[in-house]
Amino acid sequence: MKVYLLSLGAGLLVGVIYSLINVRSPAPPLVALVGLLGILAGEQIVPLARQMSAGHGLAAAWRQAKCTPHLFGMLPGQRDQTPEQPHPPEKTS
DSSP: OHHHHHHHHHHHHHHHHHHHTTOOOSSOHHHHHHHHHHHHHHHHHHHHHHHHHTTOOHHHHHHHTTHHHHHHOSOTTOOOOSOOOOOOOOOOO
């Protein structure tokens, strides 16, 4: 939740700065969000196609390519599903 609040705060700060220097945002908010969604979805096409060409069905390819976490990020209330990586042993001199 902290990341979302920081993101909102950064966006508000940029909006205030734009207003103070009389600059309009480069695109209407809805257009910008749709464009961002297109970028995120477009990034998933190649990994998804690779998995499907390897013989996986759409649902399995979606999971193998890890599309959901990339498109939606870590949603509030969910824990990271990846196992914790072991730390390398510390070197002693």
